[in-house]
Amino acid sequence: MTTAQIISGKQVSDEIRQNLKTEVEGLAAQGCVPGLAVVLVGEDPASQVYVRNKAKACEDLGFYSEVHRLDADTSQEDLLALVHKLNGQTDINGILVQLPLPEHIEEKAVINAISPEKDVDGFHPVNVGNLVIGDDSLLPCTPAGVIELIKHTGIEMSGKHAVVIGRSNIVGKPVSLLLQRENATVTMCHSRTANMKELTRQADILVVAVGRANFVDASYIKPGAVVIDVGINRLETGKLAGDVDFESASTVSGPITPVPGGVGPMTITMLMKNTLLAAKRAHGLS
Ligand SMILES: Nc1nc(=O)c2c([nH]1)NC[C@@H]1CN(c3ccc(C(=O)N[C@@H](CCC(=O)O)C(=O)O)cc3)C=[N+]21
Numbered sequence: 001m002t003t004a005q006i007i008s009g010k011q012v013s014d015e016i017r018q019n020l021k022t023e024v025e026g027l028a029a030q031g032c033v034p035g036l037a038v039v040l041v042g043e044d045p046a047s048q049v050y051v052r053n054k055a056k057a058c059e060d061l062g063f064y065s066e067v068h069r070l071d072a073d074t075s076q077e078d079l080l081a082l083v084h085k086l087n088g089q090t091d092i093n094g095i096l097v098q099l100p101l102p103e104h105i106e107e108k109a110v111i112n113a114i115s116p117e118k119d120v121d122g123f124h125p126v127n128v129g130n131l132v133i134g135d136d137s138l139l140p141c142t143p144a145g146v147i148e149l150i151k152h153t154g155i156e157m158s159g160k161h162a163v164v165i166g167r168s169n170i171v172g173k174p175v176s177l178l179l180q181r182e183n184a185t186v187t188m189c190h191s192r193t194a195n196m197k198e199l200t201r202q203a204d205i206l207v208v209a210v211g212r213a214n215f216v217d218a219s220y221i222k223p224g225a226v227v228i229d230v231g232i233n234r235l236e237t238g239k240l241a242g243d244v245d246f247e248s249a250s251t252v253s254g255p256i257t258p259v260p261g262g263v264g265p266m267t268i269t270m271l272m273k274n275t276l277l278a279a280k281r282a283h284g285l286s
C-alpha cells in the first residue's frame with residue numbers, strides 16, 4: 001500500500017506559473033512581453049503533444065509565441081536559416097527546437113546555431129559550460145524542475161547522498177551538477193555500473209532518468225528516500241509509465257513523483273521561467 005507522500009508536479013507547477021503570470025503582467029506595463037518560438041520538424045505524435053502543451057502554457061501566461069511546423073524532409077540548411085532568423089527577431093526571447101530531429105539533420109549544428117541568450121533549453125555549449133563553472137546560465141528545464149520538486153518537499157539537500165541513474169546530456173549530467181550545487185554528495189550510475197542497487201540503496205535522494213519503463217522498484221530504495229522519476233515511456237497500451245515502478249517503490253520511499261503529473265509539467269514551467277528571464281535580460285530588466 002502506498003503511504004508515501006506524492007509530490008504533485010502539477011500542483012507545484014501551477015503555483016510557480018501563478019507567480020510567473022503576476023510578473024508577466026508587471027512587465028507588460030514596461031513594454032516587455034516574453035516571446036517563445038518552438039520549432040518542430042516532422043510529425044512525431046509525442047512531440048506534437050509537448051509542442052501543443054508549450055504553446056498553451058505561453059497563452060495562459062500572456063507570452064507571445066510562434067510555433068513553426070516544418071516537414072520531416074526539411075533540409076538542415078533551411079532549419080539553420082530559420083534559427084538565424086529567430087535569433088534576429090526582437091519579439092522572440094526563447095528558441096526551442098524540439099528534439100529528436102530527423103536523422104539527416106545534425107542536432108549539434110542546430111543547438112550551436114541558437115544564440116546562447118535565447119537558448120531556453122540550456123543545451124548550448126556556452127550555457128552548459130556556465131552550468132559546470134557555476135556561473136549564471138539558462139538552466140536546462142527538466143533538471144531545474146527536478147531541483148524545484150525536491151525543494152518543495154522541504155527536505156534539505158545539503159550533506160545528503162543523492163544518486164542519479166542516467167548520464168545523458170539533457171538530464172543525468174546536468175541534474176548531477178545542480179544537486180552538487182545544492183551541496184548534496186552525488187553518485188552517478190549508468191548502464192555499466194556494476195553494483196547499482198548497492199549504491200541506490202544508500203541514496204537519500206534518488207533521481208531516475210534511464211528511459212526504461214518501471215526499471216526501479218522497491219528493492220532499489222532506502223526507506224524514506226525522496227524519489228524523482230524523470231522517465232516518460234509510452235507503453236504499447238498507450239499508457240504513460242515512468243522509469244520507476246510507482247506501486248512498488250512507494251511502499252518504501254518517502255516523497256515520490258508520479259508519471260504523469262510529476263516532472264513533465266515542471267519541465268514546461270521551467271521553460272516558461274527561462275523565457276521570462278531571457279526576456280528580462282533582453283530588456284535590461286534583470
Ligand atoms: N528541445 C527539446 N526540449 C525539451 O524540453 C524536450 C524536447 N526537446 N523533446 C522532448 C522532451 C520531452 N519533454 C516533455 C515535456 C513535458 C512533458 C509533459 O508535460 N508530460 C506530462 C504528460 C504529457 C502526456 O500526457 O503525454 C506529464 O508528465 O504529466 C513531457 C515531456 C520535453 N522535451
Ligand SMILES: [Mg+2]
Pocket residue numbers: 009229230231257258259260261262263264265
Ligand atoms: Mg513525470
